Amino acid sequence: MRSEQFNKNDSLGKIIFIYTVLVIMAIISIYPLLDIVKISLRPASSLFSTDLSLIPKNATLKNYYTALFVRPYFTWFKNSTIVALLSTVLSLIVAVFAGYGFSRFRFKGRNIGLLSFLLTQIFPAPMLLLPSYILLRYFGLIDRYIGGIIPYIALTVPFSVWVLKGYFDTIPQSFEESAYIDGANFFQVLWKIMLPLSIPALGVSLLNTFMATWNEFVTANIVFTDTELHTLPVAIFNMTGALSADWGIFSAACLVTAVPVIILYIGMSKFLISGLTLGGVKE
Amino acid sequence: MTGKKSMIPYFLVLPSIMVLVFMIGYPLVFGVNLSFTNMNLYHFLNPQYVGLKNYSSVLTDPELYTTALRTVIWTVINVSLTVAIGVCLALLLNRKLPMKNFFRVLLMLPWAVPQYIAVLTWRNMFQAQYGTIDIIFNKIGITNVAWLSDPFWTFVACIITNIWLGIPFMMVISLGAMQSIPTELYEVAAIDGIKSWDKHRHITLPLLKPVMTPAIVLSTVWTFNMVNVIFMMTGRTGDNETQILVSRVYKDAFTYFNYSKAATFSVIIFAILAVFASSYIKVMRSGEGVYD
Numbered sequence: 001m002r003s004e005q006f007n008k009n010d011s012l013g014k015i016i017f018i019y020t021v022l023v024i025m026a027i028i029s030i031y032p033l034l035d036i037v038k039i040s041l042r043p044a045s046s047l048f049s050t051d052l053s054l055i056p057k058n059a060t061l062k063n064y065y066t067a068l069f070v071r072p073y074f075t076w077f078k079n080s081t082i083v084a085l086l087s088t089v090l091s092l093i094v095a096v097f098a099g100y101g102f103s104r105f106r107f108k109g110r111n112i113g114l115l116s117f118l119l120t121q122i123f124p125a126p127m128l129l130l131p132s133y134i135l136l137r138y139f140g141l142i143d144r145y146i147g148g149i150i151p152y153i154a155l156t157v158p159f160s161v162w163v164l165k166g167y168f169d170t171i172p173q174s175f176e177e178s179a180y181i182d183g184a185n186f187f188q189v190l191w192k193i194m195l196p197l198s199i200p201a202l203g204v205s206l207l208n209t210f211m212a213t214w215n216e217f218v219t220a221n222i223v224f225t226d227t228e229l230h231t232l233p234v235a236i237f238n239m240t241g242a243l244s245a246d247w248g249i250f251s252a253a254c255l256v257t258a259v260p261v262i263i264l265y266i267g268m269s270k271f272l273i274s275g276l277t278l279g280g281v282k283e
Numbered sequence: 284m285t286g287k288k289s290m291i292p293y294f295l296v297l298p299s300i301m302v303l304v305f306m307i308g309y310p311l312v313f314g315v316n317l318s319f320t321n322m323n324l325y326h327f328l329n330p331q332y333v334g335l336k337n338y339s340s341v342l343t344d345p346e347l348y349t350t351a352l353r354t355v356i357w358t359v360i361n362v363s364l365t366v367a368i369g370v371c372l373a374l375l376l377n378r379k380l381p382m383k384n385f386f387r388v389l390l391m392l393p394w395a396v397p398q399y400i401a402v403l404t405w406r407n408m409f410q411a412q413y414g415t416i417d418i419i420f421n422k423i424g425i426t427n428v429a430w431l432s433d434p435f436w437t438f439v440a441c442i443i444t445n446i447w448l449g450i451p452f453m454m455v456i457s458l459g460a461m462q463s464i465p466t467e468l469y470e471v472a473a474i475d476g477i478k479s480w481d482k483h484r485h486i487t488l489p490l491l492k493p494v495m496t497p498a499i500v501l502s503t504v505w506t507f508n509m510v511n512v513i514f515m516m517t518g519r520t521g522d523n524e525t526q527i528l529v530s531r532v533y534k535d536a537f538t539y540f541n542y543s544k545a546a547t548f549s550v551i552i553f554a555i556l557a558v559f560a561s562s563y564i565k566v567m568r569s570g571e572g573v574y575d
Contacts, residue, residue, distance in 0.1 A: 007378050018375050025372060026389040028447070032404045033396065035415050039407070052418060094298045101295030113296060119560065120307055121504070127529065127549040127556075130536045131310035131317060154306030157299050186291065215397040218510050222537050233399045237515060240403050247407055254400045265395030266388060269455075 033258075040064065040251035063252040072227075073235075073253060079224070080231040083145055084214040087152035091209050092202070095157050099164030100190060104173070114165075117158040133222055147223045148231070152213045160205035167201030168194065200271070207268055211261070232257050311553075317546035324540040337547040346523065347551070353438070354507065354527040361445050361506045366499060368446070369453025370491070374483065376454075377461040387458075394451035402515040405444040406431070409516075434524035437517060441525065445512045449502065460494035461487060507556070528552050 006015060034054060041059040051057070067073060101107075102114055132151055133142075141147035171194065179189050195202065217233040224230050230238070236257065239250040265272070318337055322330035341347055372390060376383050393401060408415045409430040420428060430436050464487065472482045513530040514521070519538050526534060529552065536545035 005379060005381050010378075018378075018380065022372075022375060022386045022390075025368075026386055029390050029392050029450075031415075032401060032408060032447075033392070035408055036400075036404050052415065094302060097295040098299035101292040105289075105292035105295075107292040110292075113300060116303060117299075120303060121501075127508075127532065127552050128307055128310045128314070130532070130542060130545050130549060131314035132306060133536070134317070134322075134542065135310060135313060150302075151306055154302050157302055161299060215399065217399045217515070218533065233397070237399060237403065240406065240518075250403070250407075254404065258397055258400045261397055262392070262395040266391065269388075269391060269395075 036251040036254050039247050040255055042248050044246075044248060063248040064256065067249045067252040068256065071235075071249070071253070073256075075228065076230050076232050076235040079145075079229055080214055080233075083148050083152070083220075083231055084210055086145070087149045087156065087213045088206060088209045090149065091153045091156045092160060092205060094153065095160035095164055095205060096190070096195070096202075098157070098161045099168055100194060102161065102165045103168035104176075117161050120154075120158045129219065129222070136223065142223055143226045143229055145229075148220055151219050151223070152216065155216075155219075156209040156212055159208060163201050163205050163208075164198065167198050171197050203271055207264075207272060211265070214261070314546050314549050317543055318550045320543050322542040322546070324542075327542075330543070333543075337543050341544065341547045341551065347548075350523075350526060350528055350531055351555075354529075357438075357442065357509075357527050358503055358506045360442055361449060362499060362503050364446050365449035365453045365502065366495070369450050370457045370495075372450070372454045373458040373461055374487070376458055390454060391451045393447050394455070398448060398511055399515060401448055402444055402512050405440070405447070406516050409440045431516075434522045437522065437525045441512050441516045444516065445506065445509060448512070449506070452502065453498065456494060456498045457491055460491050464490050504556075504559070507559075528555075 038054055038056060040063050041061070042056045043058050043060045043062065102110060136142055136147045136150075141150070175193055175197070176189050179193055184192070215233060216231075217237060220231045220234045221237065224234055227235075236250065236253055239246070239253065317330075319332055319334060320326075320330040321333045321336075376387055376390075380386075409417070411417055411429065411431065414430070417428075417430065420426070428436055430440050468486050469482060472486060477485070507527075508529050509527070510530050510533050513525065513527055514533055517525050517530075519534070521530075521534065523531070528548065532545045532548045532552065535541045535548065
């Protein structure tokens with residue numbers, strides 16, 4: 001029995017040790033989530049309780065009501081959705097074209113182009129943020145959706161280009177050539193042949209781009225200064241800013257925001273991991 | 284079509300290159316230019332060139348060097364511990380074990396939680412007196428750790444949070460690599476009577492290297508550039524003695540509106556990263572087929 005379930009030669013002590021380590025690490029990894037569940041259920045009167053039990057006494061859903069309906073949660077949700085969706089769509093369109101160009105054509109400047117996409121991964125947003133911010137301000141794009149969307153496209157395009165280019169490379173060119181012989185034009189080939197064959201890579205790019213923009217804080221915090229335009233990360237961060245931070249409402253808002261993302265991530269984890277080997281971490 | 288001379292590839296690639304030029308290339312140049320001016324909130328529309336004044340004030344400020352040193356410590360501790368813990372967990376999961384998928388999902392959870400929510404939650408757990416960690420510490424008799432009021436302990440809290448965030452990535456990457464190692468290698472080693480630990484040292488670790496090298500390089504860059512954890516943990520006006528280079532720039536620029544100083548800091552960070560990048564490219568080139 002044991003030999004079927006465990007490695008051969010595993011002593012009982014070793015098995016107990018392995019499970020102990022795994023259980024401790026698993027507790028550490030889920031505890032913060034349980035902690036916000038606990039705090040979100042606390043009534044306002046016992047916010048400063050030192051009770052560690054998971055479901056507090058007098059548990060109440062009032063914090064959820066306040067977070068969702070008293071605070072403008074759905075305005076923030078709408079802002080996040082608009083910014084993330086538009087950024088994702090535009091970023092993917094740009095990346096599909098670039099990925100296809102880099103994969104199927106040999107042209108002057110190709111290597112430099114590819115290398116510069118790689119370099120952007122090394123010089124990421126924080127150090128470009130200040131000049132970008134001043135430029136966006138010069139063009140009057142602060143406190144407008146587009147002011148967040150443009151930086152997000154720049155932020156996410158390089159990864160998608162690498163993933164898509166890598167995937168297009170694995171598709172035999174004979175498919176396209178026969179379509180061209182049958183008289184299809186360039187866009188038909190891309191739309192009807194390449195894209196349907198590249199669903200895994202498209203999915204990875206889409207998920208990565210959407211998640212990156214949906215959860216982005218550093219840029220959103222400086223571009224969307226108007227409370228009406230806050231995206232969820234900025235709004236939730238600002239809930240903790242003041243001295244009188246209400247952690248109960250904060251925790252409720254966090255949970256409502258995080259749970260769908262967590263389910264999506266865990267559900268898609270195989271997909272995302274394959275994406276890491278497909279693109280960024282390939283070579 | 285390959286090799287055919289046409290304009291098509293340029294039209295295809297143009298939009299993405301334009302995005303890079305306008306949002307990365309131009310800001311880069313603009314930022315360097317900014318570092319030679321006195322741009323701040325008072326001189327926003329009429330900045331004047333001040334030559335190397337910003338550089339001399341930043342480079343002679345001892346805070347630059349302590350912040351740079353802190354950034355190195357931050358990066359080294361975070362990357363080495365996430366790699367060590369991630370690989371160890373992957374080793375435990377890469378064996379016959381009932382319920383291992385259940386544990387794998389639980390251990391991956393920190394990866395799925397939006398980063399900002401995770402950091403703010405940790406910040407709440409580190410609160411004095413009412414935070415969970417302080418409660419637990421008090422119960423076991425440790426009462427003198429001032430998590431979020433002492434800069435040193437705030438920094439430790441940031442490191443703990445960042446490691447928690449980083450472990451799943453390393454675990455997943457190394458687990459993937461381990462699963463692609465042929466089991467025959469271990470069977471042969473077992474026949475030769477090689478002990479379990481030696482097996483890992485001579486088979487697993489060398490075969491992990493090609494996968495782990497780029498992952499480690501990436502994670503080094505991410506950690507070096509981590510604004511989220513430090514900025515959110517310390518708040519808008521966090522203590523300077525907790526900042527790393529990038530979070531310091533972010534705070535100088537967007538809390539104190541000292542644009543030219545932040546730009547100067549950025550240029551210096553750029554120089555440091557450029558050195559790192561050249562070695563990164565060497566690493567990438569050593570693997571074959573980057574361009575094909």
